[in-house]
Amino acid sequence: MERDDIIEYSLDTHHSEEAGKQIRKKIWVVTAILTLVTAIEVAIGAMVHQDNPNWWIVKLLFIGLTLFKAGYIVLTFMHLGDEKKVLKYVILVPYFIFIIYLIFIALTESNAVHNTLGTYGG
Amino acid sequence: MAGHATTHVDTATAWGGKVSPFNASYGKLMMWFFLVSDALTFGGLLIAYGYTRHTTTEAWPIGEETFNALPFLGHGYPLAYVALMTFILIVSSVTMVLAVEAGHRMDKKGVFKWMIATIIGGMIFLGSQAWEWSHFIHGTHFGSVELVEGQYKGSRAIVAGEFGEFKSFTVVEAGKHHKKGEVIKESADELFHHFRTAVIAGNVKDGKIKLHDGSIATWERAADEDMKLILKTDGSGNAYKKVIRLTGKDAEKAYWTALNAGKKGTIVYGADLTSNEYGPQQYGQFFFFITGFHGFHVFSGVIINILIFLGVARGTYHKRGHYEMVEKTGLYWHFVDLVWVFVFTFFYLV
Numbered sequence: 001m002e003r004d005d006i007i008e009y010s011l012d013t014h015h016s017e018e019a020g021k022q023i024r025k026k027i028w029v030v031t032a033i034l035t036l037v038t039a040i041e042v043a044i045g046a047m048v049h050q051d052n053p054n055w056w057i058v059k060l061l062f063i064g065l066t067l068f069k070a071g072y073i074v075l076t077f078m079h080l081g082d083e084k085k086v087l088k089y090v091i092l093v094p095y096f097i098f099i100i101y102l103i104f105i106a107l108t109e110s111n112a113v114h115n116t117l118g119t120y121g122g
Numbered sequence: 123m124a125g126h127a128t129t130h131v132d133t134a135t136a137w138g139g140k141v142s143p144f145n146a147s148y149g150k151l152m153m154w155f156f157l158v159s160d161a162l163t164f165g166g167l168l169i170a171y172g173y174t175r176h177t178t179t180e181a182w183p184i185g186e187e188t189f190n191a192l193p194f195l196g197h198g199y200p201l202a203y204v205a206l207m208t209f210i211l212i213v214s215s216v217t218m219v220l221a222v223e224a225g226h227r228m229d230k231k232g233v234f235k236w237m238i239a240t241i242i243g244g245m246i247f248l249g250s251q252a253w254e255w256s257h258f259i260h261g262t263h264f265g266s267v268e269l270v271e272g273q274y275k276g277s278r279a280i281v282a283g284e285f286g287e288f289k290s291f292t293v294v295e296a297g298k299h300h301k302k303g304e305v306i307k308e309s310a311d312e313l314f315h316h317f318r319t320a321v322i323a324g325n326v327k328d329g330k331i332k333l334h335d336g337s338i339a340t341w342e343r344a345a346d347e348d349m350k351l352i353l354k355t356d357g358s359g360n361a362y363k364k365v366i367r368l369t370g371k372d373a374e375k376a377y378w379t380a381l382n383a384g385k386k387g388t389i390v391y392g393a394d395l396t397s398n399e400y401g402p403q404q405y406g407q408f409f410f411f412i413t414g415f416h417g418f419h420v421f422s423g424v425i426i427n428i429l430i431f432l433g434v435a436r437g438t439y440h441k442r443g444h445y446e447m448v449e450k451t452g453l454y455w456h457f458v459d460l461v462w463v464f465v466f467t468f469f470y471l472v
Contacts, residue, residue: 011444012145013226020227027223031216035209038466042205045471050184059472066467070460077219077456079449087144091154099165106169110176117179 030076037065153450157457160419164461167415168468171408181354183401185470187280191257197282204470207250208462211420214243215459218427222452225445230434233445237431240455244424251417258409261392263314265321266399267351268388270380279351279368280399281377286344288313294330297337306339317341318391327384349373354401409469416465419458426451 015023041062048058075081080088144151175182186200193203217239224232263285268278287310293300300306306313317331325332332338351368368376380388390399398406430451439445 013446013449014228014444015226017227020223023223024220027216027219031212034212038205038208038212041467041471042201045186046200049186062467062471066463069463073215073456073460073463077215077459078453079222084143084145087146087151087154090144091158095158095161095165098162099169102165102169103172106173107176110173113177114179117177 026076030072034069034072037069041065147446150446150450150453153453157453160457161461164412164415164464167408167412168464171412171468174404174408178402178404180402183280183354183405185472187282187352188258188400189254189470193253197262197284201470203250203254204466207247207254208466210243210247210250211459211462214240214247215456217243218452218455222445222449225439225448228440228445230437230440233434233439233448234431237427237434237448241424241427241431244420244427244455248417248420248424251413251420255410255413259392259394261390261399264349264377265389265391266354267377267380269351269376270383270385270388272376274353274368274376277353279353279376280401281349281351281373283349283373284347285314286346288317289342289344291316291331291333291339291341293333293337293339295338297333297335299335300333300337300339313341321381321389322386322391324384324386326381328382346374349377351376412465412469416458416461419461423451423455423458426454 044058044061048055052058080091146154185204189204190200191197191203192199217236221233221236221240224236262281264281264283266278266280269275289307289310291306291313293302293304293306296302308316316333317326320326320331320333330338330340349370351373353367390397392399393406393409395407395410397403400406430447433439433447434445439447
């Protein structure tokens with residue numbers, strides 16, 4: 001049997017010079033976005049301290065910006081945005097279900113442990 | 123680009139099940155599934171870190187206070203170095219995607235060039251991480267201090283500021299090698315090394331240092347500058363509630379009084395697996411494990427990239443008619459970058 005990765009699907013991804021120009025342009029735009037977001041994060045991190053009463057907003061902002069960056073990396077750099085829909089969801093949906101569940105469990109439990117230690121001593 | 127569901131796949135080329143639901147090759151699909159499982163591993167580690175951080179009743183270290191040094195320039199640059207590392211890794215991810223793009227045009231020279239750039243970027247990142255670890259392990263000249271008197275007795279504080287350099291030791295009591303009255307002049311770093319060793323062993327007391335040969339000496343050093351104590355645990359044993367900072371003369375007095383008490387463990391320098399100067403024990407352990415595990419991924423990524431690069435250089439993929447191997451290693455390399463984005467946020471920013 002012939003190797004499937006040699007014959008069919010891999011050739012689908014080939015593109016022409018003109019298409020390449022477009023793609024490279026997109027890559028540089030994404031690079032600029034990722035760099036800018038990182039710079040903003042570091043600037044905020046250095047300026048706003050954790051004893052600031054509004055720290056929780058900054059924290060949520062950091063997590064939001066991180067997911068924003070992650071989205072660009074996965075969808076553009078890893079080309080997941082260009083794959084078939086079914087492949088996209090087979091990868092993303094199980095991951096998010098497990099991780100959101102685990103975050104929920106771990107944070108609920110850890111806060112309960114924290115309160116117990118705070119009440120009865122560690 | 124990929125994803126055109128229009129391609130007809132004949133049964134000879136479709137894998138086992140005779141249909142190709144994903145329109146992707148077996149190898150690429152398996153790389154994706156591997157990455158999902160690896161992402162769950164990293165997700166689990168970061169969530170374990172969050173769990174520990176939420177349970178602890180001590181103050182957790184703050185990124186901009188812990189990581190504020192640059193090579194050759196010293197302290198006072200919060201997060202600058204780690205931002206640089208992040209940037210390096212993002213750039214190497216970009217060069218990788220450019221290599222993949224060149225491969226899609228069957229541009230061998232382009233793939234060759236961008237693969238080299240990616241490998242160099244990965245090596246620079248690994249080198250940066252080695253520096254970061256070394257700095258984390260050695261710690262600052264002050265270390266962290268457990269206060270021995272006053273209102274904050276029993277509290278542990280981290281110390282910011284410029285440590286006054288050592289100039290010389292003057293022997294006041296002879297030992298095996300040094301005579302009384304001898305002035306020991308070495309470089310500031312060497313003198314500090316003797317000092318640090320003696321402090322860890324509990325051999326510094328009341329302004330006198332007991333050297334390794336048993337002689338006792340006093341020291342001469344420049345004044346400390348901009349010293350600041352940031353209290354991390356409350357001596358009363360309760361949960362840490364608010365940031366308390368001692369500055370100027372108060373800070374200097376509190377620090378040197380504690381140091382001169384000569385008790386082992388009062389000053390903690392740097393980090394190992396049992397203690398660290400930055401905060402709770404688990405902080406150091408998670409730092410080593412998570413950044414280490416990520417660093418190991420970067421290391422294996424560089425090795426894989428080199429192997430693929432050799433394939434590119436020999437023309438293996440060009441003969442094959444496509445550069446899918448570059449695309450697959452590219453997936454792994456981008457994943458390493460992706461993980462770093464999360465490590466950066468949860469370890470350094472929040």
